[in-house]
Amino acid sequence: MHSEEFDIGLGNDDSTIRSSAKSDYVSFWNECAKSLSWFEPWTETLQWNPPFARWFVGGKINASYNALDVHQESKSEKPAILWEGEDGTDRKITYNEMFVQVKKLANVLKSLGVKKGDRVTIYLPMIPELPISMLACARIGAIHTVVFSGFSSKSLSDRVEDSQSKIIITADGGYRKGKIINLKEIVDDEASSVQFVKNVIVYQRTGQKITLNEKDLLWHEVMQNSSQECDAEILDSNDSLYILYTSGTTGKPKGVLHGIGGYLTHLHSTYKWAFDIKDDDVYFCTADIGWVTGHSYVVYGPLLHGATQVMYEGAPDHPDSSRMWDIIQKYGVTIFYTTPTALRMLMKFGDDIPNSFNLSTLRLLGTVGEPINPEVWKWYFNVIGKKKCPIIDTWWQTETGGMLISPLPGIETIPLKPGSATLPIPGLNIEVVDEDGNEVEPETKGSLIIKNPWPGMLLGLWKDTEKYKDVYWSKFESLYYPGDYAIKDSDGYLWLLGRSDDVLKVAGHRIGTAELESSIVSHRDVAESAVCGIPDEVKGESIIAFVMLKENVNTTEDELRSELRDTIRTQIGPIATPSQFYIVNKLPKTRSGKIMRRLLKAIAKNEKIGDVSTLEDGAAVSEIQSAFQELQNNIKDQKNN
Secondary structure, eight states: OOOOOBOOOOSOOOHHHHHHHHHOHHHHHHHHHTTSOOSBOOSEEEEEETTEEEEEETOEEOHHHHHTGGGHHHHTTSEEEEEEOTTSOEEEEEHHHHHHHHHHHHHHHHHTTOOTTOEEEEEOOSSTHHHHHHHHHHHHTOEEEEOOTTSOHHHHHHHHHHHTOSEEEEESOEEETTEEEOHHHHHHHTGGGSTTOOEEEEEOSSOOOOOOOTTEEEHHHHHHTOOSOOOOOOEETTSEEEEEEEOOSSSSOEEEEEESHHHHHHHHHHHHHHHOOOTTOEEEEOOOTTSHHHIIIIIIHHHHTTOEEEEEOSOTTSSSTTHHHHHHHHHTOSEEEEOHHHHHHHHTTOSHHHHTSOOTTOOEEEEOSSOOOHHHHHHIIIIISTTOSOEEEOBOOGGGSSOSBOOOTTTOOOOBOTTOOBSBOTTOOEEEEOTTSOBOOTTOEEEEEEOSOOTTSOOEETTOHHHHHHHHHSSSTTOBOOSEEEEEOTTSOEEEEEEGGGEEEETTEEEEHHHHHHHHHTSTTEEEEEEEEEEETTTEEEEEEEEEEOTTOOSOHHHHHHHHHHHHHHHTOGGGOOSEEEEOSOOOBBTTSOBOHHHHHHHHHTOOOOOOTTBTTOOOHHHHHHHHHHHHHHHHHHHHO
16 A cells, blocks of 8 residues: 555544553443433443444433533533534524523424424524534434435435424525525425424525415524523433434435434544544534534534534535635634545645635644545645644544544544555454455455444434344444445555445456545546446446546646556556546536446446436536536547547
């Protein structure tokens, strides 16, 4: 693997954490859990009946209490959220203001008949009312299920239907790339008409005219006279906190179920270890709360620590590519956590834009969501962090609750290798194995597996125990299989190679899409790339590469293709050389920033495109279709030349 290393840290050196975790991971997590506020202590730290784990059995706790009540004495006037709307509006919400709003909304929900264990669907833009809604549910023991506000009415109603939600909380609309997304209309389309939905609470974000139906209640009206007194419910550690739906490669989305005590312990610990959080930090995570990163490291993680964070409503490049740097400068952000996709997009515009802003307050940078290409890592380190900020490249997933592999500058300084997520967090035994479950030699590709339970792991899948066993535990006996390929290098560092379902098989050789895309992006002229496989009579699959260039590139397309072939042959090997390189202006991405490879495949094979409702652009489907048509014409032209 890549041998380049960067020795940069924050001066912390706590070797006791790793050694105590290694000697007895159960006792280690037992100590970590004591950092939270419990109503009653637990009687057993872990009950492990593979594949089901129950953490802190008998312990009584409440997530809302730990996020808000505990800070009222010392941090009531401290800003919890510094919010910035895409349209330039901003708000500052203190821990006390948030506390009051949460209690009032909790009482509203109770008055509408919501009880412990009932589900509430939250379909809101990135506004403070979203975490307020989540914490109000958590306060009374209701299970929140947040649906990303970019999802279509069908996606929303599928999730409402599956969770049998009693209440939907939404807004008239939200801003995205200068346009208003009509959320209330989307709710009205399908979701609100289902019989078991008793009421829809509507927050007025945009002030646009909306149709109110008999189930609809306006947020400001129901909140007006609601009591400010609402004690937090005393809940069991293994009661459910939330359901979050995650898409697989096939079938309907899976409802991942997370509990309270274990999940909060995991977040409290990892947030501190990874981000080295201090009282005067200003933290900014760009993730949407509709995804797990937003749940764990926008809502629960920061609030457990009484941190101040920036929350931004809109697109990272609106009204232009300087928006992120402007926010960092404006609020004096010290910790910035974002996706490689966002970085690749911003890198495309060159160094002059970030260099024109004062980013000197930054002391730590992080990435999440996918492996980061070494070239992008180095740009992030050099240009954004000015060579003084450690970069935490974090690997985890919806199911794991919080980060599992990451540098942890809050406890130790280790050499950072661009492109590697480095080491497992303390208390985790993570290995790379072959198809038979045997550990492979260093520098050998294999499947990532987790050997022992951890507090943040999912309780199971909502209403589907068999699927939980089948998806995560059936491939290797009593080992958790997240579905990712990886390499462990000779130093024990882990290199994630992408999803196993994103692995191409060319002439019997497995090639990870992440590895190949990283190689293409290492070329000086390339901003972003995506690869996919299409059927090939001889090789099984041949590789198609879609390449998006930086601005003002002078290299000819023929030269570029030739150089890219050479780069890939050198870095990976001839077997990984794409049969075609298509130079394109844009890549089809979901609103969470993931490239829709099935669309690329469809385009390359000239097949029907299918559902495009979750695409990033928020544009009308006709616009998206015409963009794809342009891609297809582009491909045809290149085939004819």
